[in-house]
Amino acid sequence: MLAELLNHHLLSSIFAVVATIALFQFVAVFQRKLNAIWLQPMLVSILVIMSFLLWQNISFDHYFASSWFLNALLEPAVVALGFPLYQHLSTITKQWKSILLVLCIGAFIAIVTSFVVTMLLIGDYTIAVALALKSVTTPIAIAIAGQLDGNTAITAFAIILAGFFGALVGPPWLKFINVNSPKAQGLAIGAASHAIGTATVSNISYEHAAYSSLALIVSAVITATFSPFIINFLVTLL
Amino acid sequence: MNKFKHKVFNVLYSMFAILSCVALGKVCAFYAPLLPGSLYGLMLFTLTLHVRIFDADRIKDSVVWGVKHMGVCFVPAGVGIMNHFDLIRQFGITIVMITFITTFILLTIVGLHYQRYANDQDENDDEGSHVS
Structure with a gap:
C-alpha cells in the first residue's frame, strides 16, 4: 500500500517536473526562433500549466507538491546570482553612492505611491500594505506584510504581477525612453520586479544580471528597514 | 576522458559551493531574521568568491548555465x-x-x-x- 502510494507520488513528481521543464524549453526555443519578446517562457508556461490544471481539475496544491524539486532549486538559483554580482563587484563598489541613492528614491516612491493610491481607490489598509510591498522579493514582502497586518495573499499575488509586468514590459519600455545602459536597465528591473525580473534579464547579458541582483538585494534591505516607518507615517496623514 | 572528469568535478564543486552558501544563509537568517536566507546566501556567495575561498574559474561554466536557465524554477510558484x-x-x-x-x-x-x-x-x- 505504502509502496504503491510512494510510487504514485514519485511518478507524478517526475511527470510534473519533466513536463514543466520540457514546456519551458519548448517555449524558449520557440521564442528565440520567432524573436518574440512577448512569448516569455516563464509566463507562457504558467498560463499553459494553469489551464491544464483547471481543465483536468487538478488542485494547485497537488501540482505544487509534485514539483517540489523545482521549488527546492529556487534558493540555490537566487544564491547563484551572487556570481554575476561578484564579477562586477569592482565597478559596483566605485558607484555605490549613486546606486544606493537611486534605489532609496525608488523604494520610497514605490511604497508611497502604491500605498496612497490604494488607500484612495480601494480604501482598505490591508490591501494598501500588500501593494506597497509588491516590488520586493517574496519572502521579505510576506514577512513585512504579516508584521504590518497586511493581506499576505494579495501581497503574493501582486508580487507575481509586478514581477511579470516588469520582466515583460521593462526591457522594451526602458529602451523606448532611451535608457540603454545595461547597468541602468538591470537596476530598474531588479528594483521593480525582484527575482522574476532578474531571472528574465539574466538572459540578456551578464551585466544585467549583476546590476539586477544588486538592486534586488539593496531594495529588499531598504524596504525591510524603512517601510514600517513610512507606512505608519502615511497612516497618520491619511 | 580527462576533460570529462574535469567537467564533472567542476559541476560538483559548484554545487558544493552554492549549497554551502544556501546552508550558511539559513543559519544567518535564523540568528538575524532581517533578510531571508537566500539573500544572505547570495551575499555570502559573492563574498566567498571575492576573498577566493571558492575558485571562480572552476565555478563559472556551471553557474552561467544555471543563471541562464533559472527562470524555470519560478514556474510552480507562479502557477499559484x-x-x-x-x-x-x-x-x-x-x-x-x-x-x-x-x-x-x-x-x-x-x-x-x-x-x-x-x-x-x-x-x-x-x-x-x-x-x-
Missing part, C-alpha cells in the same frame, strides 16, 4: 496565482491597474536616474582620457 482567483474577482481590475502603474513609475524613475548618472560618468571618462 490560480489560488487567488476569488481575490481577483472581488477587487476587480483595480489591484492589477495599481500594480502596473506603480511598477511602471518605479522602472522609469530608477532607469532614467541611473542612465543620467551613467551618461555623466561616460563624459567624465572621456574628459579624463583627453587630459591624460
